[in-house]
Structures are given as structure tokens and as C-alpha cells.
Amino acid sequence: GEDVEQSLFLSVREGDSSVINCTYTDSSSTYLYWYKQEPGAGLQLLTYIFSNMDMKQDQRLTVLLNKKDKHLSLRIADTQTGDSAIYFCAESIGSGGSNYKLTFGKGTLLTVNP
Amino acid sequence: KAGVTQTPRYLIKTRGQQVTLSCSPISGHRSVSWYQQTPGQGLQFLFEYFSETQRNKGNFPGRFSGRQFSNSRSEMNVSTLELGDSALYLCASSMQGKNTEAFFGQGTRLTVV
Numbered sequence: 001g002e003d004v005e006q007s008l009f010l011s012v013r014e015g016d017s018s019v020i021n022c023t024y025t026d027s028s029s030t031y032l033y034w035y036k037q038e039p040g041a042g043l044q045l046l047t048y049i050f051s052n053m054d055m056k057q058d059q060r061l062t063v064l065l066n067k068k069d070k071h072l073s074l075r076i077a078d079t080q081t082g083d084s085a086i087y088f089c090a091e092s093i094g095s096g097g098s099n100y101k102l103t104f105g106k107g108t109l110l111t112v113n114p
Numbered sequence: 115k116a117g118v119t120q121t122p123r124y125l126i127k128t129r130g131q132q133v134t135l136s137c138s139p140i141s142g143h144r145s146v147s148w149y150q151q152t153p154g155q156g157l158q159f160l161f162e163y164f165s166e167t168q169r170n171k172g173n174f175p176g177r178f179s180g181r182q183f184s185n186s187r188s189e190m191n192v193s194t195l196e197l198g199d200s201a202l203y204l205c206a207s208s209m210q211g212k213n214t215e216a217f218f219g220q221g222t223r224l225t226v227v
Contacts, residue, residue: 042204042218092213101159
């Protein structure tokens with residue numbers, strides 16, 4: 001079955017690195033995603049990683065995937081107050097032009113203190 | 115380029131009523147997916163439409179339905195509203211249905227009283 005779990009809260013100081021962790025259960029997941037949701041807003045896709053990759057870096061964001069342990073993490077370098085938001089981990093199954101549903105974690109509330 | 119537009123942004127309905135929510139995808143996008151977000155259950159997939167056909171469906175009762183028009187705009191309908199249907203309803207659009215290329219709207223906040 002599909003299940004995605006992540007810790008609910010993370011608090012960091014401005015300028016520090018933030019690491020948000022996620023575990024998933026479905027080994028047939030094709031893509032894993034990180035979304036950001038700010039108050040009153042929809043979801044913004046931050047980054048995603050294909051299941052045959054170990055790492056992906058995009059500016060301040062680094063995604064690490066440990067497929068053996070089904071563990072995904074998002075590292076935000078030099079965290080700013082504007083990074084305060086809820087971060088969702090999600091997985092999907094399928095490839096090519098087919099769309100399969102996204103299964104989301106419950107979200108991690110990141111609070112960045114000045 | 116306009117983003118994904120959901121209307122209305124906020125809605126208050128009474129138990130037992132029905133409601134219709136609208137999602138206008140980004141121009142050229144043919145796939146629209148709907149999600150329900152509640153504090154208790156989190157984000158849950160409702161259904162996905164592509165070229166006017168429902169391709170995927172989540173585990174929701176038959177009171178939840180949807181459709182997609184020839185211009186790719188999509189509507190979802192909830193009949194016989196229950197208090198538990200209070201949620202933020204989000205839609206996402208993409209050209210071919212790939213989540214890696216999908217954009218979300220700001221959502222419709224439905225409150226059932």
C-alpha cells in the first residue's frame with residue numbers, strides 16, 4: 001500500500017540549513033516530490049527526483065533518496081524567513097504520459113526564526 | 115501566462131446542499147486533477163480528467179463527481195454535503211498529466227455548516 005510519513009514540525013534559525021525527512025512505503029514509486037505551501041496558497045512544486053537517482057541539487061535545495069530504506073530528505077541551505085511554510089513530500093507511480101495520483105505526507109511545518 | 119484559476123475562492127454551504135467548484139487550467143493543458151485537503155486526512159486525490167475523460171479516481175464516495183469540458187476547464191460537484199466535506203479543494207493542471215509538470219491553483223475553501 002501507499003503511505004508517506006514525515007515529521008510534523010521543524011524549527012531552525014535563519015542562515016542555518018534545514019533538513020526535512022520523509023519515508024514512503026511503496027517500492028514501485030517512480031517519482032518523489034517536494035511541495036511547498038504558504039498560508040492561503042496552493043501547492044508549489046519545489047523539486048522532484050526520479051527513483052533511479054540518489055541525489056538532486058537545485059540551487060539551495062538538495063534532495064537525497066535512499067531507495068533501500070525508502071527515505072527521502074530535502075535540505076534547504078541558508079534558510080531564510082521566506083522559507084517558512086509547510087513542506088509536503090509526495091510520491092507517484094507510473095511513467096510516460098500516464099498520470100497516477102500523488103500520495104502526500106501530512107506535511108512538515110518549517111518555522112524559521114530570525 | 116495565466117496560472118490555474120479556481121473559483122470561487124471561498125464558499126459556505128449548509129449540510130445537505132450541493133456545490134460545484136470550477137478549475138480553469140493553464141492554456142494548453144489537457145489534464146486536470148483534483149485534491150481534497152483537510153487537517154485530519156491531509157491531501158487526498160479525488161480524480162483526474164484528461165481530454166474530457168476521467169482517467170483516475172481516488173477513494174471517495176459517489177457524492178463526489180466531476181467533469182471536464184472541451185476547453186479543458188473542469189468542475190467538481192459534491193452532493194448532499196456533510197460537515198466533513200469542509201476542506202480546501204485544490205486542482206492541478208498539466209499538459210499530458212505528468213505530475214512533474216503540474217501546477218496547482220490556490221484552491222477553493224469550502225465550509226459546510
